[in-house]
Amino acid sequence: MLVVKKFGGTSVANKERIYNVANRCIEDYKKGNDVVVVLSAMGKYTDELIDKAKDINPNPPKREMDMLYTIGEQMSVALMAMAMNHLGVPAVSLNAFQVSMHTTSVYGNARLKRIDSERIRNELEQRKIVIVTGFQGVDKFDNYTTLGRGGSDTTAVALAAALNADSCEIFTDVDGVFTADPRKVPAAKKLDVISYDEMLELATLGAGVLHNRSVELAKKYGVHLVVRSSLNTAEGTIVKEVGSMEKMLVSGVAADKDTTRISLIGLKDEPGVAFRLFNHLARHNINVDMILQSVGRDSTKDITFTTTEDNAQEAVEIVERHFHEYEKIDVEKDVVKVSIVGAGMQSNPGVAAKMFECLYDEGINIKMISTSEIRVSVLIGEKYAEKAMNAIHEKFSLGDN
């Protein structure tokens, strides 16, 4: 068996944890498996590097920022190799140059293009544990790049695909993927299996433990992905292609508080209005999430959309500066997007209605609705978030075995 194991920054934050990870990997190695380990930078080290950079230059060139970032993972992998060698197991650390982790040239947010797995295979053949820097790559001009948020997960999945690994284990501080956030919904239950598509929807909702790029990659290459705890040996959640017979009606409920509703009231009811509005926003890189258009009074129409709290202020400014076709703008920050996700709802038309009924029973007003094939999202007042999640969780019996 060839397994790729990815550990995040908190798992390698100090000596004790480094040895914990080392022992865990060695256990697998001693069963005769080939083990490839992907690591992030230690604890808060990336933040320290950012502070160092900002102190020198508040607006550092992205190329140099990536040059600095890559230090973090290199430190992790070198120290991990030292720990494993101290435990008597041959281990070798490799950075993005040594693995040949080819990416596009977009500093800070590069995409993996190709991995030369020869060096890794070579080291594995010599029965070494191979420890690879996550998050980093090299572009075709030999510059360092980094992969952006969740980059180390992406590195792990890409390596698993390139090496045709039997399994790619992503270690986190939770036991796996849950039907809801256990801190908010006490009845939440760990899922044994979830489909790539469901995981993707959860990841996009900010509720998942994986970044969506890594899930997309896993889906594309059919990587057998496992999300499990670095603190215990529980089985975790397997992310894979799920046959239709196994599909759960609803597999989880999630809430995303980082959302702001912006409504433009009294727009002319004529073609091209929506295009002009969202074109302005897109040109300024404002990501819009939910969109709702409704008929207003006196042959006008209203357009409402949501965006992250970070982007909201800028979105309002852009609308005020460039888009003069509305009568009134209305912004609401205290909102939350609650979503249910489940591959089974594709063929079950009653799911959305059941969710709305549940919210009605709790006296919670729905401000917006958006749906995909396997997801239903509603925008409600922020203060109702936990009440809604618990009620929905119970309504769909997600806590039952």
Next chain:
Amino acid sequence: MLVVKKFGGTSVANKERIYNVANRCIEDYKKGNDVVVVLSAMGKYTDELIDKAKDINPNPPKREMDMLYTIGEQMSVALMAMAMNHLGVPAVSLNAFQVSMHTTSVYGNARLKRIDSERIRNELEQRKIVIVTGFQGVDKFDNYTTLGRGGSDTTAVALAAALNADSCEIFTDVDGVFTADPRKVPAAKKLDVISYDEMLELATLGAGVLHNRSVELAKKYGVHLVVRSSLNTAEGTIVKEVGSMEKMLVSGVAADKDTTRISLIGLKDEPGVAFRLFNHLARHNINVDMILQSVGRDSTKDITFTTTEDNAQEAVEIVERHFHEYEKIDVEKDVVKVSIVGAGMQSNPGVAAKMFECLYDEGINIKMISTSEIRVSVLIGEKYAEKAMNAIHEKFSLGDN
């Protein structure tokens, strides 16, 4: 003009000093010069990395140690590039992979084999300041290596040779090369020029500001080397091939306290004794400096040698364990090697005698003598070190202009 400028760890230890170096390089750049900067790791950062490693593994594999070490210079160059960019000058940082700094595979003490200067030339053509990591290289298997003591000086000189630079400036915390250590000899004077050979002798004596490998390399490729202060704009000392007319009789006096004398008394006066003794020491990597053999009493002979204080204890143990041909062993630690260096003494037979006379006048007993073509060294009691240096300095009028 193409100039290579090397700054050590103290010169980039904090934000203020980084900007000091940046401004200094930019000044040259704005004159229209092509500027390549070589940096060491910041301040005590290499020591921090060693501590981190030793905490994980008291005896870390050398390959992984080099993987860890290279982080230090990468941090320096990235931050320097950010500082220069903040000052409005395009700058790019490059590590050993990006420059293609090829070395042998000896981790911790690799030798440079070849530098691909294409990337650097390319960046210079775009009128960027190029900032290169000192001390580090890459072997033919794509592993990081480091160059050992004085490694960043070696990187700078090698780059100057590869780029056919007009000048290679080594910045230090002193104004240049002095006729003697100014802390010990108040009359010491900065030299404007010194030959490669003299500099090599001084470097080997531990008195020079440059490591001898970098001087050897500079001599081999005729690199115009300048040793100067990072704290002021004084001219510094030029190290170059000096014509015989310019040769000074004696250019400097140096003292090396890190020396221990070991004498073996009562050896048989037969062939092969010295060979057997020094063969044992060499096999255990004990570097021997001065060697003296004298006729003892009753057809025996004595052999005396010096080594560093670090190696002395081990040397004694090796002799006691493997070499049983002596009657008595005598060890003296409180000794110092005082040397005079000067290319002019090759053709001036009276130099050594003048030095001995000077020590006689001061009532200082000479324990050992060793000479090379351009150097005379004597071993004397440690307590006489400064007295001897000052007397010799005056005798040879080194402080005069």
